[in-house]
Amino acid sequence: MQRDGRDVRRILVTGGAGFIGSNFIRHVHEHHPHIELVNLDMLTYAGNLENLEGVAGRYAFVQGDIRNPQDAARAMAGVDVVVNFAAETHVDRSIHDPGDFILTDVYGVYVLLEAMKGCGVRLFIHVSTDEVYGSTAAGRFDEESPLNPSSPYSASKAGGDRLAYSYFVTYGLPVLIARPANNYGPYQYPEKLIPFFITRALQDQPLPLYGDGGNRRDWLFVEDTVRGLLALMERGEPGQAYNLGAGQERSNLEVTRAILTLLGKPESLVQRVADRKGHDFRYALEWGKMRALGWEPRVEFDAGLRRTVEWYRRNEAWWRKLIAKKDYLGHLKKNYE
Ligand code: NAD
Numbered sequence: 187m188q189r190d191g192r193d194v195r196r197i198l199v200t201g202g203a204g205f206i207g208s209n210f211i212r213h214v215h216e217h218h219p220h221i222e223l224v225n226l227d228m229l230t231y232a233g234n235l236e237n238l239e240g241v242a243g244r245y246a247f248v249q250g251d252i253r254n255p256q257d258a259a260r261a262m263a264g265v266d267v268v269v270n271f272a273a274e275t276h277v278d279r280s281i282h283d284p285g286d287f288i289l290t291d292v293y294g295v296y297v298l299l300e301a302m303k304g305c306g307v308r309l310f311i312h313v314s315t316d317e318v319y320g321s322t323a324a325g326r327f328d329e330e331s332p333l334n335p336s337s338p339y340s341a342s343k344a345g346g347d348r349l350a351y352s353y354f355v356t357y358g359l360p361v362l363i364a365r366p367a368n369n370y371g372p373y374q375y376p377e378k379l380i381p382f383f384i385t386r387a388l389q390d391q392p393l394p395l396y397g398d399g400g401n402r403r404d405w406l407f408v409e410d411t412v413r414g415l416l417a418l419m420e421r422g423e424p425g426q427a428y429n430l431g432a433g434q435e436r437s438n439l440e441v442t443r444a445i446l447t448l449l450g451k452p453e454s455l456v457q458r459v460a461d462r463k464g465h466d467f468r469y470a471l472e473w474g475k476m477r478a479l480g481w482e483p484r485v486e487f488d489a490g491l492r493r494t495v496e497w498y499r500r501n502e503a504w505w506r507k508l509i510a511k512k513d514y515l516g517h518l519k520k521n522y523e
């Protein structure tokens with residue numbers, strides 16, 4: 187892997203014990219044997235070192251907080267590229283308790299960017315989200331569309347996204363921004379729609395579908411995201427934002443039915459519950475800028491969902507440990523017991 191004609195030798199991944207970060211580390215470890223990886227993760231409820239089992243050699247784990255300047259500086263020493271995944275990520279938790287979202291998804295980004303000053307990092311990829319554009323009933327957002335986030339999660343992510351940009355403009359730091367659509371796949375913490383419903387259905391528990399189930403998301407398989415981030419590492423331009431869409435839009439009811447069909451479970455498991463507060467109706471992206479870099483999503487939703495369901499079936503021990511923990515689902519736990 188090269189950038190600007192020079193090898194990328196060492197990558198700092200923050201939040202590498204989470205869902206997308208661990209998939210990224212596994213992929214790079216397997217396919218890029220000359221790259222060393224450092225994983226800075228504070229292991230919140232969403233961080234799980236079991237996601238990285240078997241990753242050894244050319245890999246170092248540092249337990250630390252991106253909001254702590256010493257942790258950030260230590261982890262960044264000698265690094266060519268930083269990929270910042272670390273964040274609070276669940277919209278429902280952000281509605282109940284926004285504080286940690288602001289502290290990690292905005293302030294934490296500031297601490298990392300400060301640590302980057304004068305330390306020789308050649309590229310900082312900030313992982314933002316499609317949710318920064320807010321919801322739209324029709325059409326698709328491109329990178330020039332105004333940001334209009336509407337949950338404490340997406341508003342915090344928009345803060346981090348623009349702060350990263352400001353360090354490019356103001357200090358000339360080589361920072362770029364990736365905005366992926368909703369991800370799904372192996373190792374996703376079972377609070378997000380797809381793994382939550384798969385694991386509940388496997389236990390014959392009701393699936394709490396918000397509102398009328400008509401809200402829509404575009405579903406990007408995690409491997410496609412990882413390939414997109416690697417394309418950005420090689421060819422992305424500092425100062426730019428890049429959408430990573432999937433073109434696999436589904437309503438939540440369609441997703442729920444597809445899960446039930448794959449598992450051979452009855453539709454009677456679906457339980458209509460009160461809508462999420464401020465529930466964004468639909469996210470949709472144009473990804474022509476990524477296409478121009480040579481990236482396209484490859485995994486269609488039906489195939490990706492089949493692989494994901496299979497993974498959760500085979501890795502019951504992995505998710506059973508998580509759902510047995512006291513902090514599983516946080517404040518929502520009481521609603522689902
Ligand atoms: P995740 O919740 O599975 O993992 C987050 C990881 O960050 C965990 O390992 C956690 O321990 C770590 N972390 C949290 N706060 C930290 C801190 N202060 N210091 C160090 N580590 C900390 O998240 P994910 O779903 O893998 O998402 C990764 C990134 O991608 C996030 O920035 C998220 O906003 C973005 N994103 C996610 C999706 C999605 O659908 N999952 C879509 C678009 C963008």
Ligand code: TYD
Binds near residue numbers: 278380
């Ligand atoms: P989620 O996986 O939380 O991702 P995001 O809100 O960041 O897109 O939710 C995806 C969709 O599924 C969203 O429209 C909310 C809905 N949803 C439910 O209907 N029930 C649930 O229990 C969860 C977690 C989500």
